[in-house]
Amino acid sequence: MKKQTKLKKRSWLGILIKLVLFGALLVLLFIGSIYLEVWGKIPSKTELSDLKQAEASLILDRNEDLLGKYFVFDRSIIEFKDIPKYLVNGLVATEDARFYEHEGIDYKSFFRVFFKSVLLQDDSAGGGSTITQQLAKNLYGRKNHGLFSMPVNKISEMIIASRIEAIYDKDDIIALYLNTVPFSENTFGIESAAQRFFNTTTSNLSLSEASTLVGSLKANHSYNPRLFPERSQFRRDVVLQQMEKYGYIDEATRLKESNTPIEIDYHKFTYNEGLAPYFREQVRKQVSQVLDSINSADDTEYDLYTDGLKITTTLDNTMQEYAEQGMISHMERLQTQFENAYGAHAPWLKNDELIQEVVQKLPEYKRLQAKKLSEAQIMDSLRKKSKKPLFTYEGDTIMSISTIDSLKHYLKFLNAGFVAIEPQTGAVRAYVGGVNFEHFKYDHISMGKRQVGSTFKPFVYTAALESGLEPCAYFSVKEITYTDEEGWTPSNASDGEDDPYMNYSLETALSRSINTIAVKVLEQVGIQPVIDQARKMGVVSDLPEVPSLALGTAELSLMELTSAYTSYVNESVPSRPYFIEKIEDKDGRVLYGYKPSTPLDAAYSEQTRETMIEFMKATINEGTAKRIRSTYGLSNDMAGKTGTTQDNRDGWFMSITPNLVMGSWVGNDDHRIGFSSTGIGQGANSALPIVANFVSRLNNNNDFNSITQAKFKTPSDDVLEALDCDPDKRDGFFKRLFGKKKKEKAFGE
Template identity: 60%
Template sequence: MSFKFKKSWFKWLLKLSLSGIILFLLFWCSVYFGFWGKLPSKDDISNIKQAEASVLLDANQELLGKYFIFDRQSVQFNDLPKHLVNALLATEDVRFYEHNGIDYTSLLRVFFKTILLQDNSSGGGSTISQQLAKNIYGRENHGWFTMPVIKTKEMILAIRFEDLYSKEDIIAMYLNTVPFSENVFGIESASQRFFSTSTKDLNLSQCATLIGTLKAPHSYNPRLFPERSQLRRDVVLQQMEKYGYLVNDVRKETSEASLVVVYRKFNHSEGAAAYFREKVRVDVKMILDSLSQQNSETYNLYKDGLKIHTTLDLDMQRYAESAMQQHMASLQSQLETSYGKKAPWISNTALIEKRIRSLPLYKRLKKQKWSDKGIIDSLSTKTKMNLFSWEGEILKDASVIDSLQHMMKFLNTGFVAVNPNNGAVKAYVGGIDFEWFKFDHVSASKRQIGSTFKPIVYTAAIEKGMDACTYYPIKEITYTNQKDWTPTNGGKEEADRYLNYSFEKALSESVNTIAVKVLEDVGIEAVLEQAKRMGIQSDLPKVPSVALGTGQLSMLELVSAYTSFANEGHVSKPFYITKIEDKSGNIIYEQSNRYIGTEAFSEDTRQIMIEMMKSTINTGSAKRIRSTYGLNNDLAGKTGTTQNNKDGWFVGLSPNLVMASWVGNDDHRIGFSNTSIGQGANSALPIVALFLKQMNADSKFNAITKAKFEIPSEDVAAALDCDPEKRDGFLKRLFTKDKKEREFDSEAKDKKKQRKGIFSFLKKKKKDN
C-alpha cells in the first residue's frame, strides 16, 4: 500500500471523524437549546413537584387508604434501608458515587457490546440520575430520532440533577418516582402493596425483590409471578455479593428462603372502611376548596401528598365490619326463608314494574320511542352477569330484570361507634358492600327511628318534673281527633286493661301506648324542644306518633343525641377528621370546633335515664344482649322497630362509647315479613353485640369494655325506688270509668303538668325535710 494511499485514507477517516463530532455537537446543541422540545431548566429541576398520593390515617397513624391518580408516596433517604440502597446500586448503577450523572464506562460497554456485537446481556448504560430524569419527565416520540433525542435529554438532565442535588437526594428521588407494576409509583407504595409494610421495615429479601422488579415490572410482579420474581430476587442478591454488599453466607441463607408476599391493594371500593373513606374524600375536597378561597394556595387531593388524620380506629373498624358481615349474612337467610315464594321481589308485580320503570336504561329506551313490549323483551334478554351474594360474587346467566329482582332482596345496614366525650367517630360502616351498594346509611340516609326516640320523650317528662315512678296504664286508647288513631303494643299484656307500668318498665319494654300518653301529658312542644337541646336539627313531625319514632333522622344525628346520656348531659357532635398536613408536614387544616353543646338536661335526669335504659338491656327488649350473647359489659340502650317492620334499630351506651345500628331494605316498600325477625332486638342489636364481643377479647380496649357507669346518687335511687308495675285495685276499677276513646290535646294540659311538676318537687322537698 503506497504512502499516498495511506495518507488519503487517513484524511478521509479524519474528515469523517470530524464530521461525526461536528454532527454530534450540533445534535447535542439542538437538544440542549430546545429544538426537540424545551428542556427543564435548573430552576425547574430545583422546584420539582411530583404528583403524590394523599394518605388517610386512623387515630393510631395506621394507613386506612389513599387517594391518587398515580399511587405514589414519598420517603426520605434516612428511611431507606441500607440493603435497599445497596441492591439498587448493585443492579442499576454500581459506579453511582463515581460519576457526575453519566457513566462513560457503561456507555462504551453498551456501544461495543450491545450495538456492535449485538450482545443484549450487556445491560443498559443509563445511570440512576438518567433514569430519574425519565421517571420525572417521561419520554416523547420523535420518530426515527426518538432514542437518540431522549438519551441525550436524559444525559443533560442527569448532569443538572447532579449539580443541584446530593447523591443521597437523587437516590431518594429515584426510589420515590420509579414505576412498579399495577400502576404503583414509588418504593413506599410498592412496599405497602406487595408486603403490607413501610419502606423502613423492609427486610433483605423484600428489598432485593422490589429492586429486582425494576428491570421488568410486570414480568417480575411478585403477586402474579412469584417463582419468576424469586429467581430475579436471587440474581439481585448475587449482584450484591459480587460487588461486596453481602457476604456469601447471608446471600445463600436469603436465597434459600421462599419469597413471601403480603399483598394489600388500596382499591377505593375494597378494603376496610370503604364508606368512611368515601365520606372523608368528599369532606376533604370541600375543606380544600374552602382553603383555596381563603388564600392563594391551592391543594389537590390526588396529587399533593397530603396526610389526612382521622379519629377512626382501624381495629375497631375491622371488628365492626366482621360483626356486620356475620350477622347480615345470617339475617338475609332468615328473611328469604320467612318469605319463601311470596317475597315481594318475586311476587309483587306492581312493585317490580315500578322498579323497572325507574331504571336509567328503561328511561333511555323510552326516550328512543321503544314500545313497552320491546323494552321488556330487551331487559329480559339473558347474558353472563356478575351478581353480589354473601357467599361471594357469582357469575350466572341473568337478564337486567333478573339482576334487579336479585338486588332488591338484600337488606342493608349502617353502624357507627362514637366516643361520647368528644364526638370522635371510632367505627363507621355505611352499608353491606361499598362496591355493590354505594349509598351511605350512616350519614346520607334518613329513616324513621322507631322506639329509639322514646328516651327523649321520657327525658322531657322527667325534666318537666314528672316522677319516674308515675304509673300509666298499658291499655290502648283511640284518639278520635287523630283520625281514630289507636297506638297498639305487641305482646299479651294488651289484654290486661288494669295493668300499669312505671316509666322504667314502660321504657324497657318499649310500650307504645304509654309513650304516647306520656307525650300527651308532657306536651309535643316540650318533647320537640328537648330533642333540639339534644342536638337534633332535623324537622320532626308535630303529631302524637312522633313518640313512636315516626320522625326521620340520620344515624349520626341520632347518635349525637344519645351522647348526652354518657357525657354529663352535654351533646357531642360526631366528627372524624382531626387535621390535614401538606407533604412537608405543615398543618393546613385542624378541627378546632369539636362541638360540645350546652347542657341538654340535668344530672339527675341523666342518671335516671341511664338507669332506665340499663333495664332495657338487663330485663327489657334488649335483654338478649345478655342471654344470647353473654355480654357482661356495663350497658344501657334502646331498641327500635318501625311500622310494618321496615326498620330495625339499636342504640347501645357504655360510659366511653355510643354504638348505633340500623337494618332495613333500601326500598321503603319492602319490610320484614314478621316482627319476630324484623324487630330491632333481632335485626339490629346483634351487630352491636358481636362488635362488643370482639372488643371484649382485645385487652387494647379495656378502657372501653370494662368502664362502669357511676353509681346513682341517693336522690336518683329514691326516684326509681318503686315497683315496676302494679294493677288497679278493685275499688279503682269499680269507680273509674274505663275510657277507650279520647282526644289528644297535649298542649291544653301543658300548664297543668307544669303545676304538677312543681307540686311534685315541693312534695318531694317536704318529704326529704
C-alpha cells in the same frame, strides 16, 4: 498494477474515513439538535433544582397509623435517612453497579447498548441506563418520535442525568429515584410499595422485602409479589446474588434470606377498597371544603390529590376493623335468613309494580327512552344478557345476566349502618356506612334518614321526667282508640302485653318498649314539649306533630340519633360528631386543627339523666335488648334501646356505655321492602348483633379496657329512692269490676 491497487485501497480508505467523519458529524449534529431542544424541551438546571412531584395525601387514624390515601399517583415521599442501607445496596448492585463512579452516564454501558441495540437491533443488549438516567425517565417520561424515539429519548435522558448529577449528590439521587420509580400495580415510590405489599414503612422493610421490591423494578407486572409469588421470589434471589457479587452481603446472609419465603401483607389503598371507605369519603368532602376555604383566604393552591397532605382523623383503625368484621359476619347470616323467609314469594321477584317502578329509574332505561324506543323495545333491550360483576358475600362474581335480573339481584340486599362516637368529645371512632362501598355507595349514617321506631321513646320519657312525672308513675297497657286520629289504635308488638288490667312503671314500659304506654306518656306530657326536648338533644330533622311521634314515625339519620344519645353520658349535653383532628402540609405545617365549638346547653337535669340511664340499663338487662346478655354473654356496663318500624322495614339498636355510644340500623334501601316478620326484622335480631359483635371484639383486646371496663356512676340516693317500686301492678278486683270501660277518646282528652 500494484501501484493501481494501492491507489484504490487509499481511495476506499479515504472514502471510509470520510463516511466515518460524516457519520460522526451527523451523530454530533443529531445530539446537538436534541441538546438545542429541536426534538422537544429539556428541563434546565434551574427547573431540575426545584423538582415537585405529585404526592399522595395520607389519611391517618387517631394513632397516626395509615388509613388510606387520596392521590392521582400513589406516591409518598420519604427522605434518604429513612431508606435502609441494604435497600440502597440492593438497588445499586442490581440496577447500576458503577453508580458511585460515574456522573450520570455509564459510557461503557451506553456504547454497548448503542452499537448492539440501536445499530445491530440486538434486544439482548439490555437497557444500559444508569439510576440517574432512569430517574430522568421517571420524572419526564418518554415521547414518541417515530423511528428516532429510542435515540432521542436516550440522549435526552443522558443530558438530564448530567444536569441532575451537577445539582444533587448521590444520596439525593437515590432518594429521588426511589420516590418516583413505578412499582407493581401502578404504585409509585418505595414508601407506597412498602405500604401496599408489606403493610409497613420503608424504614422497617426487611432485607428480603427490600430485595423483593428492588427485584420487581425489572418488570413490575411479571414480578408482582402478590400475583406471581414464585417468580417474584426467584427475582428476589437474583438481587441477593448481585449484592453478594459486589460485596454488600456475605454468602451466609444470601443463603439465609434465599431460604426464606416471601410473606406479603397486602393493603390496597383505592377509592372503593380498603378500610373505612365510607368514612374516607366523608373526610374527603370535609377536607375539600377546608382547603377551599384556606385557598380562598390565603391565596394558596393546596390540592388534596397532589400535595402530600397529612390528615389525622378521629377514627381508630382497630376499632374500625372490628366494626366492619362485626357487621359483615352478621349481615351475611341475616341476608340468608331474610331471603329464606320470603322464599319464592319475595317482593323483588313477584312484585311487578315495584320492579317496573325501579326499572324506570335506571339510567339505561332513560337513555333508551330518550332514543324514542317503545316500552316493549326498552324492556327487550334490558332483558338481553351480558357479563356483569355481581356482589355476593362470598366475593364478587361475573355472571351472564340481564339488566333487569341484575336489578332484582341488588334489590334483595339488606343494608346497614354502624357508628361509634366518643360522647365526651364527639370524636367518631368507627364508621361503617354500608355493607360494601363499591356496590352500595349510599352512606347509611350521614346521608339516609329512616323512621327511627322505638329508639325515639327515650326522648318521650326524658321529656316526661323533665315535666315532673315520677319514675314510678304507672300507666295502663290497655289499648285506646283515638277518635280524632282517624280511629288510630296503637298496639303492642308482644302478645304478653295484652292484659288490659296491667299497669307498668315508666322504667318497665320503656325497657319492654310498650307502645300503648309510650303514646299515653306523650299524651300527658304534650307533643310540643317532647319535640322541644328532642331539639335540646340536637335533633334538627322535621318531627311530625302527631301522636304516632311517640312510636318513632320521625325520620332521622343514624348520626343524628346517635349524637342525641351521647347526652346520656356527657352531663346531659349532646356532643357534636367530628371526623378530622388536623390537616398538615407535607412539611408538617398545620393548616387546620379541630377546635371544639361552643358546647350546647344541658338538655335536661342530672337527675333525669341518671334516671334515664337506669331505664335503659333495664332494657339491656331484662327488656327488649336482653340478648346482649343471654345470647352474646356480654357483661359490660351498658344501656340501650331497640327499635322496629312499621311493617318491619327498619331495625335499630342504640347502645350506651360510659365512654362510647354506638348506633346501628338495618333495612332494605327500598323502604317498600320490609322483613317478612317481626321475629326477623325487630331491632333485637336485625341491628343489635352488629353492636354485640363489635363489643365482643373490643372485650378481647386489652387496649380497649378504658371502654369495655368502664362503669356507670352510681345514681344519687334521690334517684335510687324514686326508682324503688314494683315494675308493674295489676288493677284490683273492684277496679276491674267497676273501673272505666272507655276504650275510645280524643287524643289529649
